[in-house]
Amino acid sequence: MPGLTPRDFSDIWAFVRVVDAGSFSEAARQMGTTKASISKAVARLEAALQVKLLNRSTRRIGLSEAGRDIHQHALRMVEEARAIESTAAGQQSGPGGTLRVSTSMAFGNAQLAALLPAFMARYPAVRVVLQLQDRYVDLVEEGIDVALRLSPKVDLMSAVARPVAPLNYVLAASPGYLEQYGVPADLAALHEHRCLTFGDSGPAGGWQFDVAGARLQFKPAAALAINSSQALREAMLGGAGIALLPTFVVGEDMRTGRAVHVLPALAPVGMFGTHVLAVYRENRFLPQKVRVFIDFVLEHFGEHPPWDAFLRRPASR
Template sequence: MEMLQGRDLPDIWMFVRVVEAGSFSEAARRMGTTKANLSRAVARLEKTLATKLLNRSTRKLGLSEAGRAIFQHALHMVEQAQGIEALAAGMQAGPGGLLRVSASMAFGNTHLAGLLPAFLERYPDIRVVLTMTDRYVDLVEEGIDVALRFASRIDMQSAVARPLAPLHYVLVAAPGYLEKHGVPAGIEDLPGHRCLTFGTTGAPAIWEFVTGGERARVRVDGVMSANSSPSLRLAMLRGGGIALLPTFVVGEDIRRGEAVQLLPHIDPVGTFGDRIYAVYLENRFLPPKVRVFIDYLVERIGERPYWDAF
C-alpha cells in the first residue's frame, strides 16, 4: 500500500460524492464531470490503499466492508474541508447540511425527538438524522456529528464533551402501590418493598444514596428487572413497585401526580452518571450545524432542566 499524499485528496472527495449519490452517473451529474473521471479517481484511490472500496454491478453500487469504514473517515475529512471553506467564505452565520445525532433510546424518545422540530424551524437548511441506540457509538466509524451521552466525566483524546445539563435521579412509586404497600420511612425499608431494578441478569441490585453527606448502599431484590428506563417507568405507573429512575424519564409523571417521589431528602446515585454531555469530534473549524445544535440544546435544557420542574 502506498502512502496517501496531498494529491490523493481530490480522489477521496470524489469517492465520498459517489457513495453519497449512490451511483457514478448521479455523482457525475451533481459534480458536473464524467462517469469515467469519477471511475478513474476511485480506481486510483483503491490502488493507493490496496483495498477494494466499492462493489460494482450493472444495477447496484455498494461499499465493501473496508469501504464502509474508510468512507466514514473520508467523509469526516471532506466535512472538515467544507468547514474551512465556510470559514474562509464568511458563511458561518448560515448553518446547513445533514446533521447526524446519536442519543439513547430513553432520552431520544422522551425528549430529543420533541425538541427537534423547533430547531429545524429555526435552521431550515439543516436536516437531521437521529440514531437512537443504547450501545456505545464511535463518532468516526459511524459518521456521527454529535452524540448525547450520560456520564460523571468523559475522558477523550480526539473528541470534545460539552456539558449540557445535570442528571438527577429519584425514587418513585405510583399512588396505588403506596396505598396498598405503605410508604418507606427510610432507605432501610426498601428491601421489604417490591422494587423495579435496572439490569438484565435478575440478580439483586445495589441502590446507592447520599444522606447527610455520607454514602449508603442498600441491597434490593427486584421483582422485575429491565434494561430500559421507560419500561421500568411504565411498570411503576401500573403499581408494580418502587423504581429508581432519572428525572428526565419520570419528572412529568411526578408533576402530574401520577407518581410520587419517595424520600426526597435523600439523593439517589444513578447508574448513568450525573451529567448529560454533547460529544463531538475535536475540530478547529467546528461545522456551524454542530455549533448551533449544541447551543440550542443548552438553551432549551440548561442547568435547570424543564423536566425537573416538579
C-alpha cells in the same frame, strides 16, 4: 492497483494525525475515536496505495521512505481542507446541511425528539438525522456530528465534551402502589417493598445514595428487572413497585402526580453519570449546524432542565 477514492480522505486525515501526534493512541484522543479505528484507517490507506507508510515498533512510530513523501502531500491536502472549512464558516449566511445526532433510546424518546420540531423551525435549512442506540458510538467511523451521551465513563479527553444538562435520579412509585403497600419511612423499610431495578442495578447489583456526605448502598430484592428506563417507568406507573429512575424519564409524571417521589431526602447515584454531555469531534472550525444545535439544547435544557421542575417546588406546609 486499487487506487484512491474520495472516501479515502478520512484515512489520509488519520494518517496525518498519527504522524503529527507520534502515536495511534494520541491521534485517537485528538480525533475523538478509538485507537483501533485509527489503526484500521491507516491500514486501509496503505492497502489503497500498496505501500508501507509507517514503521511500527513497541516504542515509537516512524515514517517509511515512501511515507515521508506521501506525508508531505497528505499534509498539504489537510491544510487545504482546513482552508476550505474556514472559508465556508466565514461566508455561510446560516446553518445548513445534514446534522447527524446520536443519543440513547430513553433520552431521545423522552426529551430530544420532542425538541427537534422547534429546532427545525428555527433552522429550516438543517436536515436532522437522529440515531437512537444504547451502545458506544464512534463519531468518526459512524459519521456522527454530535452525540448526547449519558455515561459515567465518557472520556473527556477523547473529544470535546460539553455538559448540557444535569442528570438527577429519584425513587418513584405510583400513588396506587403506595396506597396499597404504604410509604417507606427510611432506606431500611425498602426491604418490605417490591423494588423494580434497571438490569442488574449497576455496580454490585445495588442502589447507591449520597446522604449527608456519606455513600450508602442498598441491595434490593428485585421483584422486576428491566434493561430499559422507559419500560421500567411503565411498570412503576402500573403499580408494580418502587423504581429508581432518571428524572428526565419520570419528571413529568412527578409534576402531574402520576408518580410520587419516594424518600426525597435521599440522593440516588445513577448509573448513567451526572450530566448529559454533548460530545463532538475536535475541530478548529466548528460547523455552524453543530454549534447552533448545542446552543439550542443548552437553551432548552441547561442547568435547570424542565423535567427537574418538580424538584424545585417549595415544600408544602
